[in-house]
């Protein structure tokens with residue numbers, strides 16, 4: 528099976544949101560999200576409008592069909608009034624029937640290479656602690672960086688793309704794009720998902 532990773536184009540947007548929804552439409556995740564529907568397809572849609580980095584929105588194809596996607600967005604580490612820009616990774620999605628075939632791996636490896644090429648200093652994000660260490664991600668606590676509330680846990684991870692970059696913000700706190708603010712977005716997500724489903728049914 529040949530996996531090709533390339534940049535996302537405008538004409539891919541609908542398909543990418545569809546596979547994102549499918550990848551995250553499992554019971555445990557929806558329960559945890561507390562909205563009653565998956566929300567990651569809304570995130571991808573919203574990130575393209577604000578804070579998403581389009582050069583780091585990549586799709587994986589097999590036989591010319593998009594089966595996976597990853598995107599990064601702008602985030603920052605704040606420390607004593609200073610701001611260090613970093614990348615936030617995610618969402619990453621692989622269509623359920625294509626999972627565990629190396630597609631996520633191909634997307635993440637390409638993303639790291641591209642982000643380095645573009646000159647970004649570091650990636651920080653929240654994700655599955657059992658999956659990401661294979662790519663070189665370590666707990667953010669190793670860089671002495673905490674979440675926006677001052678906490679650390681194993682699902683908060685990072686990687687320097689430029690060696691020593693995160694030491695510039697040692698002791699700092701990580702802030703993601705405003706789109707991750709649940710209170711702000713709950714209703715937008717529900718509305719987006721309802722319209723998304725209608726569009727799928729009638730297409």
Ligand SMILES: CC(C)(COP(=O)(O)OP(=O)(O)OC[C@H]1O[C@@H](n2cnc3c(N)ncnc32)[C@H](O)[C@@H]1OP(=O)(O)O)[C@@H](O)C(=O)NCCC(=O)NCCS
Nearest residue numbers: 550551619620621626627628629630631632654655657658
């Ligand atoms: C998580 C996800 C992106 C992984 O992509 P994938 O294409 O299925 O994973 P890969 O085949 O590239 O996995 C690479 C390696 O990681 C391992 N792996 C895959 N998923 C894993 C998981 N959930 N936990 C632990 N290890 C995992 C695989 O066994 C594989 O190891 P191998 O070298 O033995 O083959 C994909 O399963 C997905 O879209 N899941 C639903 C959405 C989601 O949870 N996204 C991430 C939220 S943080």
